[in-house]
Amino acid sequence: MNSSDDAKAAFAKRLNDALTEKGYTQRGSAQRLKKEAGFDISDRAINKWLKAETLPDHHNIEFLAKFLGVNFNWLAAGQGEKITKPNPSELMQRIKDIENGGARDSSTAPIGTVNATMVESSDKVPILSWVAAGSWSNVDSVCFDDAIGEVSRPRNLSKNGFALIVRGESMLPKFDPDDIIYVEPETGLLALKNNDLVIVQCNHDTEATFKQLVLGETSEDMYLRPLNPNWHEQKMLPMGECNLVGKVVGKYVEY
Structure with a gap:
């Protein structure tokens, strides 16, 4: 297995892990991504990512990261924390926004x-x-x-x-x-x-x-x-x- 295959396999594992944690099973993930996330890409292309056959481009990784609630760098290259929790001041501001009936940015x-x-x-x-x-x-x-x-x-x-x-x-x-x-x-x-x-x-x-x-x-x-x-x-x-x-x-x- 060459470095390109290694990168595809590592990305596929991170993507499958993130999907599983969000409640997606291996079967039907592509169809649910299209339906629930509004992903404008073919089932075949998504399945190729999941099976480590190809890598998505920067735009699609960014879209996936936002939908799955994970950090872009972690999903793209396995770098940094998977999820960054808000610091205390950010958390208090979110709570205050909710109490005031507002939403986050x-x-x-x-x-x-x-x-x-x-x-x-x-x-x-x-x-x-x-x-x-x-x-x-x-x-x-x-x-x-x-x-x-x-x-x-x-x-x-x-x-x-x-x-x-x-x-x-x-x-x-x-x-x-x-x-x-x-x-x-x-x-x-x-x-x-x-x-x-x-x-x-x-x-x-x-x-x-x-x-x-x-x-x-x-x-x-x-x-x-x-x-x-x-x-x-x-x-x-x-x-x-x-x-x-x-x-x-x-x-x-x-x-």
Whole structure:
């Protein structure tokens, strides 16, 4: 394999990883990119990028980076951080904009962002990306400005509640990929019970994760586990190394 093939393979891996984290499966990614991101390029061309057959040009990499919410240099060449979190002053300004009913500058908002300012009487809940859920886990109110969609609001959810789209198979059979779950962020760690389903952000991960909480005799005995009995990792990081984002209080079901 020559250097050109290496570059194609490395780019394809980064692109596939970013797509997976955004909730795209390998099959159908090209069609969904065209439909949801408004990507004006053929399915065949996108599939060639995903299969490491060709590299996109600068313009298309920039478009992909904005849509996927990752840094251009990381996607293009694997350089720098994958995602840059806002500094405290930027984060406070975003929260202030939301409280005032405004939106962030459109040049910094990812493609597909919906300005979903939420009020107590709203009948809709914003669907956040897993990156956004992880980013806002240390503030009191969720940044609804980063919604990637919306879904009907259940009665038991506070005004700061939000939704997430399930990814992967670690929570089978109760939760399938692409299921929509409701998250209540106004839940303290002490209020959690054994076997509660939680959203947490662990260590330096830029994204939140969905797991079941197992309580021991002390806080140091707590750990996370998947619902899928066939999942490769059955006992995960102690809760002491994670920040609680919220408790999963329901699943959106449509008949």
